[in-house]
Amino acid sequence: MRLRCGVASVCAAVCAVVLAVVPSALAVDAGLWYVDATGVRDAWAQGVTGKGVKVAVLDSDVVSDYPALADADISYRLVLPDGATRCHAQDHEDIVLTVDEPYRKSSDILSTHGTEVASVIVGSGKGYDGNPGMTGVAPDASVTAYPVDVSKSNLSFNNATCMTDSGRGIAINRVLSAAIDDGARVVNMSFTSMQHPDVDTYVRALRKGVVIVNARWDTQTPGTDDLVGDPMDVTYFPGTLAVSAVGPEGKLDEGPSDTKDGNVSFVAPGARISTPNSGNPKRLSADGQGNSLAAPMVAGYLALMMQRWPDATGNQILQALVHSTKNNPWGAGKLDPAHKYGYGQPDVAKLLSTDPSQYPDINPLLEAAVTNSEAHEQTQGMYTDRTDSFWKKTLWGHTEPFPESIDVQRDAVKVGVEYERQKTAWAQVEQCRKDGGSDCMRYSATATADKADEFVPKEVKPGSFTEYDYLYASDENDEQERVSPEAYASSQTSTQSVWGCLPVWAWALIIVVLALFVLVAVLVINHRKQASPSKRRI
Known part of the structure; x- marks a missing residue:
């Protein structure tokens, strides 16, 4: 295992990616290329509109009376800690969300990041004052919008944490858990955050075949050298999707999207999109861009697929997505060797003509993260190491640079366990079919999700070792150092001092x-x- 000593600070802030839109003279119709030139409108003509598929949108607050959402199947839910029923924008007590009204009104604000993201999925094309509005790719999907922060102004980068009267913010892990409980099959998260994933919550999503779609960080800082995931980052948790934006020509949007990042799994339309004009949000401009738009495009595609193939599991849907891409000269089902495009851009026509039931009920992104991490010396053991002498004394570890060190919490071993469970379950399905059995999918990982705890080894069976209930790890948890198995073995001390984390050359x-x-x-x-x-x- 290549976990090594490291000390990293835990930031007490939530960082949200928000979309910047500038005025443009481009025709609005040109900004609908993501519908007209991708096969989406053809899908509608076949009656495939995402109808009945539950999609959760975790984002900023949504303007509920935005005309494009007026006829949509959309509901709203506010998940707060400690039984609280209201929260207000930090330092702006006049901006309030309540459990009864977890949304905004156009009399207060015309457009928000969350409104745009939801509209990319279920927007009807209607806008304010009879103007065109945003159009969604799966207009009949059933969306539940869960606010994770609040907007201070139209299309603002300046979102704020929504604080309860007791001073607590919205915990993403709790909201995600609520979305899973509410039956979401797809979860879209077009934001970045300094909150850390709770492994148990994410593994529960993996078990149930809930597909989580994330927008890649809007940064030009290069990412990992391969798809290995990042268990401490909500954007790159293993088994979830990270999406970058491309334009009509299928090329990466200039800027943050055009950056090497091995953890990017797909690209999707996210440049030159019709979105509200920043100067006049009642009108659209065809120059919206950003990974935040690309992620809900994929979420919408997934809704189309799930309506078209209702018996396919979430893992099989993902398998079909991986094998049904375009603009990928490196080959279908393979990752871009330059680590920019992932598996490529989903091909809607192929998605709706390729039966996912031919594929295993194994999450291909989870499989890639686990197998790729084991293939690289720098990241070996991220999801498989159970060295008791090491993990008994620490909660954290770091990989070797890849190109930067990746934080790994002790709980990440549950990711590897879930991958092994899915493989084992599929082997049973195949054996059943080989033996001429019937209803063999009853042995699949998704069908046996409620019994998944029986597969977990005793040493990793208890609940989460760490709890990210608020915005960041508690001081009590963070006091335990992040060390490596090698450093721990060399020190053999019972204390958690920094000395046990020193490499051999330092001791010399x-x-x-x-x-x-x-x-x-x-x-x-x-x-x-x-x-x-x-x-x-x-």
């Missing part, structure tokens, strides 16, 4: 310094002994 240097100190001390003492008799002779 300390020993040399101490030896020199002793040598100097001996020389000084001898010098003083030699000097004393001469003084007596004077």
Whole structure:
């Protein structure tokens, strides 16, 4: 295992990616290429509109009376800690969400990031004052919008944490758990956050075949050298999707999207999209861009697929998605060797003509993260190490640089366990079919999700070792150091001091310094002994 010593601070903030839109003279119709040139409108003509598929949108607050959402099958739910029933924008107590009204009104604000994201999925195309509005790719999907923060102004980068009267914010893990409980088959999260994933919550989603779609961080900082996931980042948790934006030509949007990142799994339309004009949100401009738009495009595609193939599991839907892409000269079902495009851009026509039931009920992104991490020396053991002598004494570890170190919590071993469970379950399905059995899918990982705990080894069976109930890890949890198995084995101390985390060369240097100190001390003492008799002779 290549986890090593490291110390990282935990930030007490929630960072939300919001979309910047500037005025443009482009025709609005040009901004509908993601519907007209991708096969989406053809899907509608076949009656495939996402009808009945439950999609959760975790984002900022939504303007409920935005005309494009007026006829949509959309509901709203506010998930707060400690039984709270209301929250207000931090430092803006006049901006309030309540359990009874977990949304905004156009009399207060015309457009928000959450409104745009929801509209990319279920927007009707109707806008304010009879103007065109945003159009969604799966207009009949059943959306539940869960606010995770609030907007201070139209299309603002300046979103705020929604604080309860007791001073607590909205915990993403709790909201995700609620979405799973509410029966969501797809979860869209077009934001980044400094909150850390709760492994148990995410593994529960993996078990049930809930597909989580994320927007890649809007940054030009290069990502990992391969698809290995990042269990401490909600955007890259293993088994979930990370999406970057492309334009009509299928090329990456210039800027943050056009950046190497091995954890990107797909690209989708997210440039030159018709979105509300920042100067006049009642009108659209065809120059909206960002990974935040690309993610709900994929969420909408998934809704179309799930309506078209109602008997397919979430894992099989993902398998079909991986094998039904375009603009990928490196080959279908393979990752871009340049680590920018992932598996490519989903091909809607192929998605609706390829029966996913031919594929295993194994999450291909989970499989890629686990197998790829084991293939690289720097990341070996991320999801498989159970070295008791190491993990008994620490909650955290770091991989070797890949190109930067990846934080790994002790609970991440449950990710590897879930992958093994899915493989084992599928082997039973195949054996059943080989034996001529019937209803063999009853042995699949998705069908046996409620019994998944029986597969978990005793040493990793208890609940989460860490709890991210609020915005970040508690001080009590973070006091335990992040060390490596090698460092722990070399120190063999019962304390959690930084000394147990030092590499061998550092210990050698300390020993040399101490030896020199002793040598100097001996020389000084001898010098003083030699000097004393001469003084007596004077």
